[in-house]
Structures are given as structure tokens and as C-alpha cells.
Amino acid sequence: MSGPVMTLLLLAVPGLPLLLAIPALNRRLLWPLHIALLPTIVLLFLPGDFSIELPWVLLGSAGMGIDTVSRWWLLMSITIWIASATFLHKSIESGTDNRLTALFLLTLAGQLGAIVATNLVSFFAFTTLMGYAFVGLLFVDGDDRARRAGRLYLVLLIVADIILFEALLIAGGLTNDLGFAAVSRVIAQSPSSVFYLSMVIAGFALKAGFWPLHLWLPLAYGSARPAVAFLLWVVPVATGLLGMVRWIPLGVIAEPTLGTLLLGSGAAGIFYALLFGLMRAQWKQAPLYVAILATGVFAMGLGIGMVDPAIWNQYGGDSAPVFVAAVGLGFAIIIAGLAWLERKKGSPSDSSVADGTVPWFEYWPQAIIRWGRRTGFDTLPGLRESWLARWGGLLQTGRWQKVFDAGEYFIQRWAFAVTLSLLLGMLSVVLLLLDVISVL
């Protein structure tokens, strides 16, 4: 395939959905949903690795490309997106919120863009787009619970972005070329690699909902419509995992402490998923726990890979994308099946109604803000106001007025006397002088 066409296709992968999102902003449109996927599908079936540099974009080193790893991820994503789009098509037709299309397309652009990104900056930019658009999708679509989930995810996302930004800065400080390969090479030899690695892991763990940070996933899943539920795996989780694979120099660097930490987190995740998935026994929730389980497995794999790079080189590099793709497809099939079952049964959605209690993760920040407002930031300006008022009072109280009034009055009445005292002194000099003159 010739260069220009490939370049165009690559650019169209995130570009077309972005363009299509603009007219969808305030109109209900259906046709863009599937059309937006076309360039990706075409690209998927064109053989060979290909990459482009975009020297004008962002920090001058943005790039996009396609290789074997990204093909797997693309394949998985495309499948799920098609499914999601199909479901969405139906719900939009039935007249729900028309902003779904725009947000869907933005999320799509971010996710696909992240997969084809070849350096840290463009990856970061695309995942940010994806993350925020997905939060919007959760907000638009769901009920109270979904919104709450969205808000929690949003907070995690912001924190994650800040952490990843710091990681990015560290990488930027080491090399001008922020391509994945170059960064891997440099980080492996850098003394500050521990900082970098822990930040990357923390950042993507937040984004992907690793074990202790997964809280919002069940919330979102429970109330989101199927079209969005599909995306829960592919968008936040899988892309987070992809980020780890891309950003961490796996197979090159050995970092046992962090690896063990990841291992522990993964194991706990598996344990949790099994326990809760089994205990809840709510069949509708099952796919989600599968996802958490899979995340745990993946984290363990990463952990092992970091403890012993050799193992990763042998197995991980090839199996990771396959694993993710497989989980993704499974996830999609289960959900689709469930949705189909549900519709067939005609049972009303049993999404639990919000009970009005505010969960802790919202209660505490709000309480802190309330407290801060009460104690500090309302009293501080208040204090200033009162001082100003007092100062104004000082200006207005009769005292100063009187001082100045009296002063001016004094000068007016005593002006002649003031003059006199000035001049009489001089006159005495004159008299003395006349004496002197006469002597001369």
C-alpha cells in the first residue's frame, strides 16, 4: 500500500470520529456511529507495519503507527465498538439523549488513537480525550448511580492524569524523543526509573481500575445501558492496561519491589472478584467480575514480568494482547447475550434505584469543602472586609475630620499670627543690623 494512503488512513482512525462528532453535537445523528469505524477496519486488513511522524503536533514528536501488537488491540476494540454502536443505534432511535452520539464518537476517537499512538505524548493526549468523553458518556446515559460512578471515575482520572504528567516530565527530561522504544531504552538506564515506573503504574492503575480502585466499575456497570456497559472493558480498563504495556520497559528492566506490589494487587483483585462474584450470585453482574478478574490476572502477569524480565520476554510480549483481546471478546459476547436474554424475557431493568445516601467518596470531599468554606475562606475575606470597614470607620469617624477641620481653621484664624511670628524674628534682625550699619 502506498505511503500517502496509509498516512491518510492512520490519521482518519481518530480523525474521522472527531470530525463526525462536531455535527453530532446538537443534533441526533445515527449514521456516523458505524461510518466512524470504517478507516480502522480498512487499516486492520492492510498488511504490514507502518508508522508516521507528525513533527508539527504537540511537542514536536507525536507519532502514529500500526504493528502487530496494536493490530490485536484494534481487532478487539473494533469488535466491541461495532457491538456497542449497534446497541446504541437502537437506543438513540428510541429517542434518548442526542448527545450520546457525540460523546460516543469522542470516546471512540480517543481509544483508537491511543492504540495507534507511537509515543508517550500522543498516547497521553488520546487517553485523556477518551477518559473525559467516557465520563461524559456515563453522565449522559445513566441514572444517579451511573453519575456517581462517573464522578468517582472523573476524580481518579484527574489524579491519574496529573501523575502521568509527572511521569511524562521525567521521561521528557531524559530524552527528547518520546517514542515508546526510545523511552524504554532510556528509562532502563536511568537512575530515576523507580520514580517513573511507580508513577506510570499508579497512573494507569487508577485509570484501569486496579483492585482497590475499582469501586466505580460496579456502580457504572449496574446502571449503564448495554451499549455503554460494553465499553467498560475496552475503554478504561483495556486501554489502561495497554498504557502499562507501552510505557513500562517490560522485558528490559527488573524492578522486583514494584513487581511484587503489582502481583499482590492482582492477586487481591482475583480473590475479590471470585469472592464477590460468587457471593453476589447476581448473574447480571457476572461480566463485570470477569473483567475485574481478568484485570487481576493481567496485573499479576505484569508483576511477574517486572520481577523477572526473562519470563515476560518469553511469554508476555506475545500473549498479553491476545489475552486482552480474548477477554474483551468474551466480555462482549456475555453482555450481548445477557441483553438479548433480557429483551426476550421482557423483564424490566432491575437497576436499583438510588437510595439517597451519599457514598463516602463523595461525602468526605464535600464535607471538607464545606468546612473549608466555613472556617477559612469565608472568614479570611470576611476578616479583610471587617478591617476595611474599620478603616472606613476610621476615615469616617469624626476624629480625623475634626483634626483636619480644626487644622485648617486654625491656620485661617492664626494666619496673621503665624506670619507675624515669622516676620517679627526677621525684624529684630533688621534692628540689630541697623545698629551694625551705623557702626560701620
Add this chain to the structure above:
Amino acid sequence: MSYIILYALLGVGLFVLGLYALIIHAHLLRKILAINVMGTGVFLVLVALAARHQDAPPDPVPHAMVITGIVVAVSATALALILMLKVYAATGKTELHDGKPD
């Protein structure tokens, strides 16, 4: 002490006297008179000091000055008197009200 100095001192004395009266008296006519007395004092000083030595003929220049000064003083007095009458007509008083804000 020569008589020249005596005259000069007399002039200065008049000047101080006039100044004193200017400040002490509230009535405008008295103030105007006081100014005139002061002026006379200055003229006296000028005339007296014109004689540099008791023997030499006096310097004519101060005399010319005094004549000019008298002309000025007359016109000033005339203006002051007119103004005083106007003040009286407008306020019914022959004094200046001091600067106390009304």
C-alpha cells in the same frame, strides 16, 4: 546713634505697629488704616536710608521710589475702601467672617 538711624527705626516701629493693628482689629476700616500705617513706616525707612552719610546729599532714587509707592498705596486704599463698602452692603458687617465653614 545718628538721627538717620532714628528715623529708620521709627519707620520700622510704625511698620510693626501697623502689623500689630492689622492683626488685632477686626473692623475693616481699622485694618485698612493699619496697612496704611505700615506703608508709611516703610516709606519712612526708605527716605531715611536715602541719606547714606550725614554730610553727603541724599540719594534721590529712594525718593522716587517713595513717590511711586505713595501712588500705589493711594489706589490700593481706594480699592480697599470701595470693597469694604461692598462687603458691608452685602453682609451688613464691617468684619471679615473667619474661615469657619457655614
Add this chain to the structure above:
Amino acid sequence: MNLAQSLPLLVVASSLVPGAIIFFLDEKQTVARIFLNMAGALIKLALAGVMLWGIVHGYHYEIRLPLLPGIDLFLRAGPLAMLFVTLSATLWLLTTIYAIGYLEDSPHRSRFFGFFSLCVTATAGLALAGNLLTFLLFYELLTLATYPLIVHRGTEEARLAGRNYLIYTIGGGALLLLATVWLYTLTGTLEFTARGFLSGLDAVHHPALIVIFVLFIAGLGVKAALLPFHGWLPQAMVAPAPVSALLHAVAVVKAGAFGIVRVVYDVYGIEFAADLGVTLPLAILASATIIYGSVRALFQDDLKRRLAFSTVSQVSYIALGVAVVGPIATIGGLVHLVHQGIQKVTLFFCAGNLAETLGIHKVSEMNGVARRMPWTMTAFTISALGMIGLPPLTGFISKWYLGMGALDAGQNWVIFILAGSSLLNAAYFLPIVYAAWFKPSPSTWPHERSFGALETAWPLLLPPIITAALTLGLGLLASSPISPLEWVRFIASREFAP
């Protein structure tokens, strides 16, 4: 004096002359007024373009007029000056369009646009100022020209806000004057020179130079809304929206920040300033302002006040970039001069649109407003996200260079300031975005006006969309040869060349 030499003067005159004529126009001569405004704005932009081209191709534009014995009125179009001139010319054009729409049918338009033009004249003048005296001249002109704009509404509240504004800015101007004269008595010259003109001064004068630096920062900090001097800015929000936009994006606040840049780079010279030990306190002051402004913004319900405190915070990035000594941080600070301007002007345009179209002034009234005004809120959202520093928007570029610069200069603590600020920015911007897009809208708006098919009048809608597009475009294509970033790199290379 040939034509090329007088270009800087023409840039200043391109807004002064229309402004002067507009003063004498009758209220009803709308067409003439619009024509003059637009012609001036377009000419200025064109002249700026010509000069940019010229500077790249090695031309020099400067002009001197004798002012005081020994000191000239000196305009020079250097790279740094052109950065600011281009920014102000571009945003002036957009703000003028906006203001024409905003003030339709309101009284005293001739007066408003007259002072508006004067304001831009002052901005262009202080951008092009080639010495401190010229800078001072336009700095004070700016103070005076802005005052009638702030009190434009003629309410008692406006009068008090104007009074407060003057107390701060005239005081600041006095300090600046004192510093300038003092410096002149020490050096005998006031001309901006790349890398400063003070390093040759005898060490005896160093304590005096430190005091003068403090005076400068205090004098300029008033306009730049540095921490103890920011009080006037939130109050000045009583001004009409285009004024706020101009005030925050290019004119007053930026003038202060630009002045700090000038003083540090072209009067003291960054290395000499660092030797004097004055940059670290400045960096700390700027950091404190960044955090404080953000925290205060968090608690404001009035939309414009929230934006005002956001400005307090954001403008200090520029000072921070300057004070973190190093070429990369310089790039960050300077490029933020442009980026913050574009983002903030968008936000104020949008706030104005909300107030003008729906009568919304408070954050708490903004629920679901995006359904009613999707384009406005899209622009708002893009700028807000840019403020937070999300890629690929312009704010990200600024923060990236600031962060890199801090690391480069070994001042790692700045990273935490940046992170904290991002977090706070998100905390006060995202709830607005959330409420606007996702909360259910009320059945009626406070004061709704209908504009037919469009969500609001097109002169109100076009400018924010353009600036939002610029926020996106300049961020996305930051490394292209015509981006502000490239221009700033060019400036930084001059300041830090070996």
C-alpha cells in the same frame, strides 16, 4: 524616518486614531463606529503580520522621539514585543466583534469604544516600548483608559469597584515610577537590552538594586494580580463582559505580567537577577498566588468572580516561568502569556453570552445550560479543559514547558505546585462543565432573549468559537513553524544564547 521605521508608531496609531474619532461620533452613527473599529483592528493585525515577517527576515523596526532630557520615547519591535502585539491585535479584533454584538442598543457606545481603543493602544504601546520610560507611559495610560470601562455601567457598585481599581493601580504605578527613576539615577539609561544592562554595575549598588526589584515587582504585581495585590481584580468584574475579557486576556493583567518579564529579562537580565537572589522569592510568591487564586476560585458562585480568581492563579504561571531560571521554563512562562490569553478570553466571552442571552450570572444557575447553548458551552469546555492543562490543548503545552523547565533548573518543588494547581483547576472548572452538560435544565432561564435559529447573536458566538478553535489548534499544532511556541523558542534562544 522611512515607512518601515515608523511601523511601530503606526501599530500604536492604528487604534489610537480610530479611538479618537469614535469619541466624537454621535451615538446613532453605528455603521461609522463599526467601520472604524473594524478597520483599526484589521489594520493593526495586518501591520503586526508585516512586522513579524520583517523580523524573521532580519529587519529592525524602531523609532525614537525625544521625551525627557536624555531619555527618548522609544518604540522597538523586538521578538518579545511582537509576541504581545500579535496576541493583543488578534484578540482585539475578536473582542471588538464581540463588543459590537454585546453592546448593541446600550447607551454610551461611543465613549465605550473610544476608551476600548485607547486601552488597546496602551497595550500595543507597552508591548513595543523599548525603554522603561516608554513602558511606564503606556502602563499609566492603560490604567487611565481602563477606568471608564470598569465604571461604564455607572452604578454605585461600579464606582466603588473603579475606585478600588484605582487605589491599587495608581499606587502600583507610583511604585513603578519610583523604581524607574531610582534605576535611572544609578545607571543613566533605561533601554531594554537583551540579558539586561545592570550586571556591570558596581557591587555597592546591589542592595539598592534588590530594593528596586522589589519595587518593580510590587508595582507590576498590582496589575498582574500577584498575591497581596490581587484584590481589585474580582471586584472589577462589574465591567461589561468584553471589558473583562480584554482585561484578563490581554490588557491589564497581562501588562503586569509582561512588565515582569521585561524587568527580569531585559532590565536585570535573568542571570544577574538569579545572582542577586531575587528570583527564588519571586517564584515562591508566584506559586503562592497560583495556589491561593485557585483555592479562592473554588468557593465562588458568581461565574465571573470564579473566572477572575482563576486569572489570578493562571497569570502567575508567567511570573513563575520567569522566576524558575532557565531557558525551558522561560518558554513555558512566555508561551503561557499567549495561551492563557486565548483561553481566558474564551471563558469570558462565554460568561458574557450566558449573561446576555439567558441572564445567567451564577454557577448555580448553569444547570443544563449546554442544551440551550451547545456552541457556547463547547467553547467554554474546551477552554476550561485547557486551563486544567489537558492535552492536546494549549494549557498542556504551557504546563509541560514549565514542568520541564523546573526539572531542568533543579527546582523540583515547582512540579508539586503545578500538580496542585491542575487539581484545583479541575476542581473548580469541572463542576461547571458537569452542571452545564449533564444536569437537567430548569424550565425557564432568568432573562431569556431569543435570537432565532442561533443560540445567541452571531457576533457573540463567533469570537468564542474562534478562540476555542485556537486553543485547540495552537495546542495541537504547537510545534508547527507558525505557532506561538516556536516564536517563544526563538525569543528564549536570544535570551539564553551562549
Add this chain to the structure above:
Amino acid sequence: MTGDLLGIPWAVLLILLPLIGGLACFLLPSLSKSLGLLCALAILVAVGGLGWQLAENGAQRYAIGGWGAPLGIDLYADGLSLLMLVMAALVGLGVSVYSSAYFNGDKARHFWPLWLFLWAALNALFLSADIFNLYVTLELLGLAAVALVALAGGADALNAAMRYLLVSLLGSLFYLLGVALIYHGFGSVDIAILAQRIEPSPAAWSAVGLMSAGLLLKTALFPMHFWLPAAHASAPAPVSALLSALVVKAPFYILLRLWLEIFSPTGAAPGQLLGQLLGLLGAAAVLWGGIQALRQTRLKLLIAYSTVAQLGYLFLAFPLGTSIAWKGVFYLLLSHALAKAAMFMAAGNILYFCGHDRITDLDGVAQRLPLTLAAFSLAGVSIMGLPPSGGFVAKWLLLETALRSGQWWWAAILILGGLLAAAYIFQVIGHAFTQADAPAETGLVPARMEWTAVMFAFAAILLGFFATDAFELIGIGAPTSGVSGG
């Protein structure tokens, strides 16, 4: 041709023109307006001619009627006199134009002769070469000014005029006593001769004391300013403009002449001491006048107190004493004259329009009298000393000297004074910008009155751009040669 023009004794014309004009106005009251305006134009031309003469030939000295000193009257013109004459001519022309619309009927009949006599006295004063003629002209000036103040009628104005007259006469007499001592001691009243003859002696010092005291009283230096606010505020607007812009400057001009040419060589120590004292009083005037201005509720009083403050600035140069500081003072004289004239005219317009000048009730002036407010504001810029006005140039030079000589406290006074000025000026502007509830119009202000005020204000601003040229002109005859260089 040019030779002929250069040969004309412009200086003599400058005195004769207003004198004859005044007489003519007195005799032909029906034509007084046009005669006055014509005369003002003619004087401007004559000043131009004199300036040209000076630029070509340097400082000029005329012996009127061929009589030399000591009996004859000598006229002397150098850069400083030229500055004052130009100032008088500019302000005079403006005031004439303004008055031609302001005064009508009986008042106009009285105004024009008085005003032209005053102008003649002023010009004569600025051209006098000896200290006795200075006395005569000063006295004439005072009398004309008092009569003009009284023109307003009403108890306030008459009271103020009476007080003004008494103060004026008192000051003149002190001055005359000093002249007597000087003449006795050194045998001449000619400034140039005295400058050579004078030497430090008790007689010289006491003369300095007496003359200074008299002149300070007339210049209204704090705390002897008590008569000024009432007189300046209650006079008719154009007269207020004249008084603040020109008349108070005349005694200061004499003081300047004496100080620069006669007193400065009279010994360092008492001179230094007196200089510091004057500076101190000036500083007090700046602060006191500023605060009092801020506290006034009536616009014209505010402006009058502003004059008190501005006069204080003039005395800050005495302790500084370098030629740069004096240049600053010269420039301040000029810019203050223009700005203050504009301000009083603006106040006159407002008074004319609203029927009152209460500051808090100025709502809506910005809308109804935009030109007037513009004049007031622009003049305010110069008064505050903001660039690029003439006031700024003056302030800059004074600041520069203060800091250079290490006397930073004078710099602090300058800055503080500027802030106070800003405070009281913006108090007015702020109130003028508020919206009026109901229009309370009484009459339309003639365009001529508004435009004159605006022109003056603009001139005060533009002055800032001509500092270097102006200093070249002022430098003719080196009026500051007596002081140490700077």
C-alpha cells in the same frame, strides 16, 4: 525684512499692548469683547516675536526711553521670562476666549479692562529688571486680581476679595521693606548689578528674610495659604483660572529670580538652611493641600486646595537646588498653569450647567458634558503627574534630583502628593460617571467654553512631548547659572 522684525522691541509691546487694550476696552465697552480677543492674539504674536528674538540674539535688555539704571526703567528678558510670558500669553488667550462666552452685559464691561490691566502688570512683572519695578508691578497685579475676584459679587466673593487684598498689601509691604534694605546696603535695585555686588552680610540676610516672607505670603505657601482657597473658589471661573494659573506664579517668579541670581551667592549655610525650610513647608503644603482637597465637598474648593498642594511642589526644588530640579520647577509652573486653567474652566462649565458644584451630586456629568469631563480628567493627568503630561516631566526631574542627591524623603513626598492628587481627582471623576436619576439641567454650555477647557487640558498633556525643546528655550540667558550644576 527679518532684520526689521527682529528690531522691533517686542518686550515693550508686550506691556503696551494690554495696557492700551485695557484702556480701549474701558473707553469703548461695547467693543470690549472683540478688542480683548484681538489684544490677546496680538500679545501671542508679540511673545512669538520676543521668543524669536531671544532665540536669535540671546537674552535681551532694554532701557525704556533710553534712560539707564538707576533712574530709568530697564526691561530684561531671558529664557525664564520667556517661559512665564508664553505661559501668560497662552493662558491669557484661552481665558479671553472663554470669558467672551462666560461674561455678558455689565460684568463683561468690568471684566475686560481689569483683565487686560492685569495682563499688562503680569507682562511687566516678568520683564522687570529691577526689584523695585517688581514691587510696583506686583502691587498692580494684586489690585487688578482683587477687583476681578470681587466681580463675582455676593458675600463670599467680596469677603474673599477683601481678605485677598489685605494679604496682598501686607505681602507687598514686607517685600518693599526688604527692597529698602537691599538698596541701602548695595546701592542698586537692578538685579544684574546686585548679583555682582551682593555679598553675605546680615543686611542681605534680613532682606532675604523680609522679601521671602512677603512673597511666600502672596504665593500662599503652607501655612500661609489661608486666603487662597476662598479667593480662588469664589471668583468667577475664568478669574479662578487666571489666579491659579498666573497670578500666584508671579510672586513665585520674583522669589525665583531673587533666589537664583541674588540670594544664592549670599553664603552657603543660611541659604542651605532656608532652602531646607522652604522645602519642608513645600512638603507640608503638598500633603496638607492634598488632604484638604480630598475632603472638600465642592468642586471649586477642591481645585483651589489642589493649587495649594501644587504650589508646594514648586518649593521642593529649593533644598535640591540643582539646575535639573529648577528645570523641573519651570516645567511644573507651565504645566500647572495650563492644567489648572483647564480644571477651573471645567468646573465653571459644570457650575454653569448644573447650577451647583457639589461633588457627590455630579451624576451624569460624564454623559451630558463629556468634553468638560474630558478636560477635567486630562488636566488631572497632568496634576497627578502621570506620563506623558507636562506634570510628569516636572515630577520626573524632581524625583531624579531627589534620588540622585540621596534626599529620598523629597521623593517620597512627590510620590505621596501624586497619590493624593489621584485620589481627589478620581473622586470627582467617579461621581461624574454615575448615572443620573433625573436630569437637572439648567442651561447649555456654550461650545467655546467646553472647547477652551479641552484645548488647555490637551496642551498640558502634549507639553510632555516638548520638554527638550522647551528646556532649550528656557536655557536662554542661563537663568540657573547661579546654582550648582546637576
